Amino acid sequence: MQNNHILIIEDDPKIINFLSLALKAKGYRLSAATTGQDGILNFCTVNPNIIMLDLGLPDIDGVAVIEGIRKVSQIPILVLSAREQAEDKITALDAGANDYITKPFNMGELLARIRVMERFIIHEKTSEPADVYRFLDLTIYLQKHRVFLGEDEVHLTPLEYKLLVLLASNYGKVITHRQIIKEVWGYSETGDTKSIRVCMTSLRRKIETDTSHPKFIFTEIGIGYRFTDTRS
């Protein structure tokens, strides 16, 4: 997997140079674009496996780049965000980004995020319509709507089950509060994160051995939740 082709869409030449040096040294192939429109053009012409995208671009907003690419492709997109506000990350995730990293980032953290992106590529290539999900000692039988922790059946309410399946089917990816409200509750409005928290608390009590150190569902503060990508 070390020869994956990464397209960097970023207008800061210093960051492009730094990333090019570091990632080429790790065996990745690199292409770079300094505007959103060039980025979309390069995406179509160089056929990358992974996109790293700056949100603050000189021509079009990074979120518009995500929306354009998502119309035609599920390529993993890692957002490089210089902005501290959670709202920009949420907008990018809602538009279909897989993950984000906030600048300034350290190289070890960035490489770890890229490895997560690589798992999305493998997942896409080998994904058959799964009937059973297995993560650590948790098993979800989708057709039977049954959930087991080890040998023991876990009894979930319909909302808890929908929430668990939404997160598990997007394992490793941050799912925003807005996406959860839309997919689990069926509303398009935002805001009601209280019902998510209540449902999440009771779901965690049922599946996590230690709710203060979850091993399945991790909180992304102010943004949403991420399901473990440790499959079994």
Ligand code: CA
């Ligand atoms: Ca920028």
